[in-house]
Each structure stands twice: as structure tokens, then as C-alpha cells.
Amino acid sequence: MIRIGIDLGGTKTEGIVLDRHGNQISRRRVATPREDYAATLRTIVELVAGLEASAGGGRATVGVGIPGIVSPATGLVKNANSTWLIGRPFDRDLSDALGRPVRVENDANCLAVSEAADGAGAGCGVVFAAILGTGCGAGIVVNGRVLSGRNAVGGEWGHNPLPWPRPAEGELPGPACYCGKHGCLETFVSGPAVAVDHKAVTGETLSAEEIVARAEAGDAPCRATLDRLVDRLGRGLAGIVNVLDPDVIVLGGGLSNVAMLYDTLPPAIKRWAFSDRIDTPVRRAAHGDSSGVRGAAWLWRPEEVAQSI
Numbered sequence: 001m002i003r004i005g006i007d008l009g010g011t012k013t014e015g016i017v018l019d020r021h022g023n024q025i026s027r028r029r030v031a032t033p034r035e036d037y038a039a040t041l042r043t044i045v046e047l048v049a050g051l052e053a054s055a056g057g058g059r060a061t062v063g064v065g066i067p068g069i070v071s072p073a074t075g076l077v078k079n080a081n082s083t084w085l086i087g088r089p090f091d092r093d094l095s096d097a098l099g100r101p102v103r104v105e106n107d108a109n110c111l112a113v114s115e116a117a118d119g120a121g122a123g124c125g126v127v128f129a130a131i132l133g134t135g136c137g138a139g140i141v142v143n144g145r146v147l148s149g150r151n152a153v154g155g156e157w158g159h160n161p162l163p164w165p166r167p168a169e170g171e172l173p174g175p176a177c178y179c180g181k182h183g184c185l186e187t188f189v190s191g192p193a194v195a196v197d198h199k200a201v202t203g204e205t206l207s208a209e210e211i212v213a214r215a216e217a218g219d220a221p222c223r224a225t226l227d228r229l230v231d232r233l234g235r236g237l238a239g240i241v242n243v244l245d246p247d248v249i250v251l252g253g254g255l256s257n258v259a260m261l262y263d264t265l266p267p268a269i270k271r272w273a274f275s276d277r278i279d280t281p282v283r284r285a286a287h288g289d290s291s292g293v294r295g296a297a298w299l300w301r302p303e304e305v306a307q308s309i
């Protein structure tokens with residue numbers, strides 16, 4: 001009764017074994033064979049075999065988080081920055097290689113699943129979880145299951161436009177996004193976007209981490225940059241509240257370490273949401289960097305394990 005989660009990253013592939021309660025039994029990390037699809041499949045098969053052996057043998061369920069989406073229309077991977085996966089029937093090929101059904105989800109959806117299962121969203125029916133890191137991904141979990149949607153883009157909040165834009169502050173049309181559009185939330189609320197915004201306003205070249213550290217030490221221009229981040233996140237999350245009204249908002253990724261977000265975001269959301277009050281808690285992901293790999297394992301619920309393997 002064990003579950004394996006695999007987090008297929010651009011440089012590292014990590015695997016974890018969880019028991020039925022979600023406790024970690026073992027964990028391994030290997031280099032991702034970049035640009036080589038067949039080797040990527042082989043690496044995962046070997047990782048699964050090694051993890052099963054480390055857990056005392058026995059057959060595990062396997063869930064995989066990828067930086068992309070398996071298209072429901074074609075069965076092929078799309079929107080992946082690990083480009084060697086694009087256009088491949090990754091879940092079918094891996095399922096064949098492992099001789100069992102495999103569940104594959106976007107890595108932001110894995111964060112949402114993990115936090116809903118036994119993290120910052122435990123006990124909440126509807127969880128909205130966003131990764132504010134090098135980009136901005138997000139996922140929605142309802143009653144423990146990913147809401148991936150008809151087109152498998154459910155939760156792709158990072159490529160909605162920043163709402164209520166202020167043209168005088170460079171928000172309209174906004175910076176160009178890699179997706180081909182302008183002014184996507186990702187171009188305002190990711191780590192690199194915060195660094196670009198800070199430079200545009202102050203002329204100073206600092207990383208997001210440096211800006212956060214200086215703001216926490218009392219530096220006024222850095223604090224102002226974080227205030228702009230809170231205002232923009234508040235506008236973006238007000239749109240989520242108006243449509244989905246989740247029970248909790250969970251933040252992961254590097255910017256989730258900014259302590260002031262958790263007090264300042266609820267009032268920032270309230271300024272824009274269509275509600276006289278906002279009771280939605282905003283919480284930091286409880287499992288940190290492990291959320292992706294844990295969530296991949298949680299793609300199989302404990303009660304599903306018996307019939308799946």
C-alpha cells in the first residue's frame with residue numbers, strides 16, 4: 001500500500017514513496033536527461049524500481065508532475081518548458097514502460113493536491129494554490145481532486161491579464177509574456193518580474209531575494225516594490241475569489257517566503273473583490289519544495305490504491 005510521486009524537473013527528477021497516511025518512506029533525486037525523451041522514460045522506470053526496493057519491495061501507484069500539460073484532445077504533452085516532452089504521449093508511454101496506469105499532472109496542480117491532502121489546505125473543500133517562482137503557475141483542487149478542466153488549463157491564472165491595470169505604472173499593455181501576449185500576471189508576480197519592476201522604478205538591479213531581504217531590513221524603495229507586488233497579487237486573486245471563491249489560497253515558490261504577504265493580501269483582495277468582506281485565508285505552502293513530489297504521489301488517493309495496481 002505505497003504510493004510513488006515523481007517530480008520531473010528541467011534539471012532534476014525527484015521521487016518519493018509515501019505510505020497510506022502520507023508519511024515519507026524514502027526519497028531519491030537524479031539528474032534529468034535533458035533533450036532525450038527515451039532516456040527520460042528510462043530514468044523514471046529506474047527511479048520507480050529503486051524507490052519500490054527501498055520501501056521493501058511491493059508494487060506502488062505512480063503519479064508524475066511535469067512542467068506542462070497532457071492535452072485531453074490529443075493525448076500529447078503541450079505547454080511544457082521541458083520541450084523534449086512536447087508532442088509526446090508521455091503518460092501512455094510511461095504507463096506502458098511501467099506496466100501499470102500512471103497519472104500525470106501539471107506541477108502546479110501537484111502543489112495544490114499536496115497542500116489539500118495534508119498541508120496548508122487540509123480540511124478545505126476548494127483549494128487554490130499558486131507557485132510564485134521563476135514563473136507563475138496555479139492549480140485548483142476540489143474535494144481532493146484536481147480540477148484540470150475541459151482543456152486541461154484549469155488554474156492557469158498566470159496567463160490571465162493583470163486586472164484593473166494602471167497605464168501610468170506600465171501595466172497596460174504590460175510586459176511581453178513568453179506565451180505571446182502582453183500583461184499576463186506572470187509578468188508582474190513572478191520572482192524575475194519583481195526584479196524587473198524594481199529596476200524600472202528605482203534603476204537598481206537586484207534579485208527578488210535581495211529585494212525581499214532589504215525590504216525586511218527597512219529599505220523603503222524595496223518595501224515599495226513589495227507593496228506593488230501585494231497590490232497586483234490582490235487584484236489578481238480578487239478575480240479568483242469572484243469566480244471560484246476558494247476556501248483557502250495557498251502560495252508556494254520562492255516569493256511565498258515573503259512573510260508580509262500573509263497579513264497584507266487579504267485586505268488587498270478585499271479592495272477589489274465583489275464582497276463586503278473576505279474571510280479567505282492566504283497561507284504559505286506547508287511542504288515547501290516537497291509539495292510537487294508529494295502531490296504527484298497524492299494523485300492516487302489511498303482508497304484507490306488497491307484497485308489500481
Ligand SMILES: [Zn+2]
Nearest residue numbers: 159177179184
Ligand atoms: Zn502569458
